[in-house]
């Protein structure tokens with residue numbers, strides 16, 4: 325599936341703050357997908373990267389550090405959860421909150437899934453310009469915190485909400501409220517989210533997470549240590565399960581042996597980035 329700009333002129337993209345972070349994740353996924361031994365099959369991400377006029381390397385570096393593989397493995401871990409959901413809910417709805425320029429729909433499409441992509445207006449506009457439309461994909465320009473995206477959601481075939489690389493940018497009270505509203509309004513649904521540990525969140529708030537090239541990651545005020553995940557149960561009484569997802573296995577010693585077992589390694593297990601699935605009861 326070609327992007328809307330295949331063979332056309334490159335599209336100049338000027339984003340800043342939270343919106344610019346989507347270029348960081350796209351860049352790393354695409355750099356990984358471009359490798360012959362890639363852990364993520366994502367030709368569309370590579371096409372997107374080539375279609376965008378933005379100084380990726382000057383801003384983010386060469387993209388060949390472990391973080392490219394790490395971002396790709398995070399995306400694949402989310403993919404696997406979406407695919408598991410679609411096996412039991414083939415006509416279900418996936419809501420991708422803060423979707424940026426993720427191309428997950430094309431990686432997991434089973435021919436009948438319904439997709440709702442939610443992001444800030446300037447990002448939705450970019451998705452419209454750069455990615456092909458599909459009758460099963462709906463784009464909503466609103467904040468994930470705005471319940472507009474829940475209104476009119478067809479939950480009759482099941483709903484899975486993803487928040488990949490989003491919640492860390494919100495305030496802790498906003499994260500709790502969002503989870504509670506999902507639990508209340510999406511009975512029988514699930515939410516998959518990732519979190520940075522508290523120590524990392526604190527570093528970003530101090531402006532200390534930066535590339536050698538001078539890009540400073542925006543503050544990530546919401547941090548959650550993997551060891552305190554159980555507290556998410558308290559967000560709403562309709563939360564019936566909170567479980568950890570291990571990162572899928574990748575390439576090299578770290579991503580083959582250590583990262584997928586991080587939940588078993590003392591000290592690391594509490595202070596690692598984590599991916600969590602929250603399941604809501606029937607209401």
Ligand SMILES: C[S@@+](CC[C@H](N)C(=O)[O-])C[C@H]1O[C@@H](n2cnc3c(N)ncnc32)[C@H](O)[C@@H]1O
Pocket residue numbers: 342343344345346349350421422423424425426442443444447466467468469487488489490493
């Ligand atoms: C790090 S990017 C992740 C993008 C994509 N999910 C991925 O993994 O590549 C964060 C995304 O969250 C979006 N975002 C930030 N705050 C948001 C909010 N309150 N509501 C919806 N989207 C938001 C940004 O515009 C951006 O697209």
